[in-house]
Amino acid sequence: MSHVDDGTLHELVDNALDAGARGAAEAHLASCGDCARRFAEATAMARQVQTLLGALDVLPAPLRIVTPTPARPVALAAANVTAMPQRMRTLRRVALAASVLVVAGLSYRVGVGRTTGDVATARESAPAEARSARQPVAMPSRDQAAAESIARPSAPTVGSAPRSTPRGGRRAESEVAAGATSPAVGAMTAPMSAPLLAPAPLAPAPLTAAPPTLAALPPVSREQRKVAAESQVADAASGLIAARAVVKHTVGSLSGYQTVVDVALPSVTRRRFIAADGTTLVLAIAPITADEVKPDAAAAQEFTVSTAQGRSTVRWQLSGMSYVLQGALAPDSLMKLATQLK
Amino acid sequence: MGLDLGALFRDYHESLVRMLTRRTGDRGRAEELAQETFARAVAAPPTNPRPWLFAVALNLLREEGRNATTRERRLVLVKDEDHVAPYEQPDEAYEREETRLRVRAALALLSERDRDVLLLQAEGFDYDEIAQATGLSRGAIGTTLARARKRLLDVYTQGEGGTHVARG
Numbered sequence: 001m002s003h004v005d006d007g008t009l010h011e012l013v014d015n016a017l018d019a020g021a022r023g024a025a026e027a028h029l030a031s032c033g034d035c036a037r038r039f040a041e042a043t044a045m046a047r048q049v050q051t052l053l054g055a056l057d058v059l060p061a062p063l064r065i066v067t068p069t070p071a072r073p074v075a076l077a078a079a080n081v082t083a084m085p086q087r088m089r090t091l092r093r094v095a096l097a098a099s100v101l102v103v104a105g106l107s108y109r110v111g112v113g114r115t116t117g118d119v120a121t122a123r124e125s126a127p128a129e130a131r132s133a134r135q136p137v138a139m140p141s142r143d144q145a146a147a148e149s150i151a152r153p154s155a156p157t158v159g160s161a162p163r164s165t166p167r168g169g170r171r172a173e174s175e176v177a178a179g180a181t182s183p184a185v186g187a188m189t190a191p192m193s194a195p196l197l198a199p200a201p202l203a204p205a206p207l208t209a210a211p212p213t214l215a216a217l218p219p220v221s222r223e224q225r226k227v228a229a230e231s232q233v234a235d236a237a238s239g240l241i242a243a244r245a246v247v248k249h250t251v252g253s254l255s256g257y258q259t260v261v262d263v264a265l266p267s268v269t270r271r272r273f274i275a276a277d278g279t280t281l282v283l284a285i286a287p288i289t290a291d292e293v294k295p296d297a298a299a300a301q302e303f304t305v306s307t308a309q310g311r312s313t314v315r316w317q318l319s320g321m322s323y324v325l326q327g328a329l330a331p332d333s334l335m336k337l338a339t340q341l342k
Numbered sequence: 343m344g345l346d347l348g349a350l351f352r353d354y355h356e357s358l359v360r361m362l363t364r365r366t367g368d369r370g371r372a373e374e375l376a377q378e379t380f381a382r383a384v385a386a387p388p389t390n391p392r393p394w395l396f397a398v399a400l401n402l403l404r405e406e407g408r409n410a411t412t413r414e415r416r417l418v419l420v421k422d423e424d425h426v427a428p429y430e431q432p433d434e435a436y437e438r439e440e441t442r443l444r445v446r447a448a449l450a451l452l453s454e455r456d457r458d459v460l461l462l463q464a465e466g467f468d469y470d471e472i473a474q475a476t477g478l479s480r481g482a483i484g485t486t487l488a489r490a491r492k493r494l495l496d497v498y499t500q501g502e503g504g505t506h507v508a509r510g
Contacts, residue, residue, distance in 0.1 A: 049460065
C-alpha cells in the first residue's frame with residue numbers, strides 16, 4: 001500500500017474511517033515508520049487544536065437583563081436621597097480596591113425621536129429641587145460628562161440609533177474582540193465615544209486615583225453593596241420612554257473608555273461594549289411605556305450590586321419593573337448605575 | 343409531529359452558543375444567533391436537528407455579514423447560571439486573554455469553510471454531520487480538517503503567521 005494521505009490520517013485520528021479502510025491504514029502504519037510518525041503528529045495536532053479552540057471560551061459572559069418582571073412600584077422617597085452619602089462612602093471604599101470600574105448612567109426621557117439637543121435642553125430645565133436632591137450623590141463630574149455626551153450634536157437621534165447600527169460597526173466590534181488595542185474600543189459607537197476617551201472624567205477622584213489593589217480584596221466577595229443612583233420622573237403624559245446610557249470602563253491602569261447608548265423603546269435593545277481587556281458588558285433595557293411612569297414623582301432609584309463567584313448582579317426597580325443585570329465581571333469590580341427620568 | 347423544543351434546547355443550545363462564540367468572539371451575539379436559530383427550528387422542525395441547527399446558525403452568521411441593517415434584537419432570558427470562569431489573578435487573566443486573542447487571530451486567517459469544519463468537529467460532530475452542516479462531501483472532510491488544523495497551528499505558532507487570507 002502506498003503512504004496514507006493527510007486526509008486519511010486525520011480520518012483515522014477522528015475515527016471516521018469505515019472498518020475496511022481503517023484496517024488498511026493501520027496495517028500500513030504498522031509497517032511504515034514515516035506514516036506512523038505522521039499519524040502521531042496528526043493526533044497531536046488534533047489535540048492541540050481542540051485545546052486552542054477551548055481558549056476561545058474564556059470570554060466573559062456578557063451582562064444581560066435577566067428579567068424584567070413586574071414588581072410593585074417602589075416608593076422612591078426622599079429618605080433614599082438623604083441616605084446617599086453613606087452609600088457613596090461605601091461605594092468609594094469599594095472603589096479604592098476596584099480594578100474594574102463600570103459606570104453606567106442612564107438617562108431617560110419621554111418621547112421618541114427628538115434630537116439629542118432636546119435631551120440636554122430638557123435636562124437643563126429640570127426642577128431645581130430635583131437637582132439639589134442629586135447633589136449628595138456627589139457625582140457632578142459624571143453628570144456633567146453625561147450631559148455633554150447627551151448634548152453632542154453628532155450623536156444619533158434617540159429614536160433612530162438602536163436600529164441603525166451599521167454592519168461596519170458590528171464588524172469593528174468583532175475586531176475589537178479579536179485583539180485590537182486601539183483606543184477606538186466600543187467601535188459600535190465610535191463617533192460618540194472618541195471624544196470621551198480622556199482619562200476618567202466621569203468619576204469622583206478617589207475612584208480613579210486608586211491603583212489596582214486586587215490582592216487587597218478577598219477572591220470572592222459575597223457582600224451586598226448598595227450603590228446609590230438617582231432618577232427623576234417628569235411629565236410622562238404621552239409617548240414612550242427613550243433612554244440613553246453612558247457606560248465607562250476603567251480596567252486597572254489601562255485607559256478606559258466610555259460610550260453613549262441610545263435606546264428607543266418599546267423595542268428591547270441591547271448594546272455590547274467590549275473593552276480592550278475583553279471585558280464585555282451588554283446593556284439591555286426592556287420596554288417602559290408612559291403608563292408605567294408615575295408623573296411628577298421626583299425619585300431616587302436604588303441599585304443593588306452584589307458579587308458572588310465572579311458574577312456581578314445589579315438589580316434595580318424602575319417604574320414598577322424589576323431589572324436585573326448579570327455578568328461575569330471580576331468580583332472586585334464595581335458597577336455604578338445612575339438613572340434619570342425626564 | 344411536534345417539536346420538543348425543550349429537549350432540543352437542552353441538547354444543543356450550549357454547544358451551539360459555544361461554537362458561535364468561538365466563531366464570532368462575541369458571546370452576546372452568539373446567543374442572539376442561537377436564539378434565532380431555535381426560533382427557526384420551531385417554524386420548520388428539522389428531522390436531523392444537530393447538523394440542521396448548526397448549518398442554520400452558520401448561515402445566519404453569513405447573512406448577518408451581508409446585511410447592512412441590524413436585525414431586531416431580542417431580550418435574552420438567562421436560563422440558569424452560566425458557567426463562569428472562576429476568579430483569576432490579573433496575570434493569569436492576562437495570559438488567557440493573550441492566548442485567546444492569538445487563537446482568534448489565527449482562526450481568522452483560515453478560510454470560512456476550514457473554520458466551520460474545525461469548529462463543528464470540536465463540538466463532537468462526526469464527519470457525516472459535518473458534511474450535512476457544511477454541504478461539503480463526506481470524502482472532503484478529512485482533507486479539510488488536515489489542512490485546517492495544520493494551518494491553525496502554524497499560524498498560531500508563528501504568531502504573526504501567513505500574509506494571505508484564504509477565502510472559502
